[in-house]
Amino acid sequence: MAISFKQRVCETCGGDLVLDQARCCYICMYCGNTYERSESYDGNLSVRNAALQALNSVASLGGSLDKWDTVEDNLNDCLKIDPSYAGTVVAQLAAAFTRVRVLGRTDPNAAKAELSKVSGAYAKLGKGFDPSTHGDEADFYDAIESADARTLLAGVFTAFHDDARASYLENGIHSSDLHSSEAAMMLITRAFEQKDWDKLDDTLTSPAVIDANAVFARLLTEYPDREGKAQDAELLLGKGVDAQAAREAASAYLRSSDDAPDTKVAVLQRCTAHGVAPTGEAMAKLLGEAGPKSCSTIFEKLPGGVLTDDDVAQLTRALQANEPVDVMGTCLAALAAAGYFVDLRADDALAFMERADLSVADRVSGWKTLCDAGLEPRRRQSVFDDILLKLPAADAAKGVADAAKDAAQESSDTADSAAAQESAPAQESSAAVDPAAAKPTLLAAIAATLPDGPSPFTVRTYLGESTIDGTAKPQVLASFLGTLGSAPVIRTAASDYEHTHPDDSDTALAVLRVLAEAGIIDSIGGSMGSAGFQAVGSGVQASPHALDEYLTLTLKPNASEPFNPTTAQGLVVPGLQVSPGNAMSFLFATPDFPGKGDMFAHMLHGTVLDADAPVQVYTQPTGALLIAPLLQCYLLASTDGPDTAQSVIAALQPVTSQLNCDVTFAGTPTRFRKLVRSGQVTVPQSTAAFCEGIGMFQ
Incomplete structure (x- = not known):
């Protein structure tokens, strides 16, 4: 059955009819009857067409006023035919609104001057729109076939909080017909405001170019935890979301959203598939929330080149801290397979080996996994040291x-013997x-x-x-x-x-x-079992080179083994041989301890040391560089106490040819006495008495 624009009541039940733009028919909201749409002449056909043409020209502006002359020409045509016609007024409203919005971005003052045209046009329409009483206006809306034009008008009326007109226009919009960027963004904004997620899902499928960055961030923040979220995220990523903006939005989402872990995993998978990776911190938080299966899913299709070194470090830390051994191994292998450098840290590996939620067998198995994944030998040693010395x-x-x-x-608690037998392997x-x-x-x-x-x-x-x-x-x-x-x-x-x-x-x-069983000693109370050592209880000696080896190990930069005075003193033996470099490092790099001066004196006996050769130290209070013989450097840079200083000076003085010698301070040659008297350096209290005694202050 056909029906004209004027007829809006179901002939069967008297219910209101709603236009289905896609099917070009009216549908009864109550009984479901459908009526074909026919355009019987009502006296408004000419002006309606003119108004439609004007409205479509406004919708095609695309955010600029380059074609404004065309809009004005079309509006003038409407005004010539019938300035009071609802379609004419609507076209004027849309044009004025669009002009104000465009000018607002480039010329705010001009935009303000145009505002009166917007409010004036809307006032002509009046509030309280009802299709049954505003027939000409409703007919005009029904005749709008352009989805961009309908969306433009819906946005205009939304700005006036006119939900009746906005909703009426939106009923005939289909996303596949949307091409205007501004129209699509209006519809998306309204969907968010109304929390109409089905409308948002549909609008995102439109071919219109939109501000994908803004919508992506808003989607992750406002869209509820439901199936369409990941699909919408993928649609937006496919529309060209900026990689950095998407990374920031996805990171914030993973860190703070209350969505279920499975939803977050689904969103993350869509992101990484498009080359967008949240921060390692955010992904690590998700690993802690998701189950083992989800964790493996995250990494199985992870592309290369989307994670930073810091991201990888945070992920490997989370894997070692939270995941089962098999999941950890699978994910580490996936990272390596994707081309990432997996730099395993000693403190993370230590935390893994201390996990109380894993059995010892799992930790041993996991340790092998970490070594196979590239845990460096020096870091393995660090883990060994910490477990041996710090973990009870x-x-x-x-x-x-x-x-x-x-x-x-x-x-x-198991009463059924068969069930008990079945569970025995797990208990074992x-x-x-x-x-x-x-x-x-x-x-x-x-x-x-x-x-x-x-x-x-x-x-x-x-x-x-x-x-x-x-x-x-x-x-x-x-x-x-x-x-x-x-x-x-x-x-x-x-x-x-x-x-x-x-x-x-x-x-x-x-x-x-x-x-004794390990062969380190022959027997308890007996002799030692290696050349160079004597019997227990009769003066056990270390190798003459042992102290030198120990100083090399503990005083080198970034040494893993701290210097231990007790250990060092145990290596002082007759015939001691220490390199000049280690002797000087010992003097300046070790803290003071009882016996330090005597130990240095022992070193000098077995060290081929030229005490007059210049060495370099930094002095107080300015940190200026001093180049001078060893004794002079010690007098100005020592941090030892008086007793140690006295012993060191007594050992160095006999092998030093002169006290007031040439030195270089802060790049300037001078004499030692002159430098001391100048006050440019602070003489340590522990050596000041000696300097006074040899006349350095006079």
């Missing part, structure tokens, strides 16, 4: 003990490692991956100073002693241990048995 055996076993307790409880896995053996098992696994074995100086410190493991110390030592070889430092430490040790007598005896 009781803490290393926490997760194991809890798992064993849970397994026992589960077994006792949880309690497979004795809690007392947790730390030794971890250390043995790490030691096996150290190319040169554990640091002997770390082991020496543990043996001679640590009580962190209590009665478990022998078992801990036995786990890695076989990888040490015949390091002299260890043999010296073993000898010293029998005479002075920090442990109770029973633990000490057990430790000595372990040392």
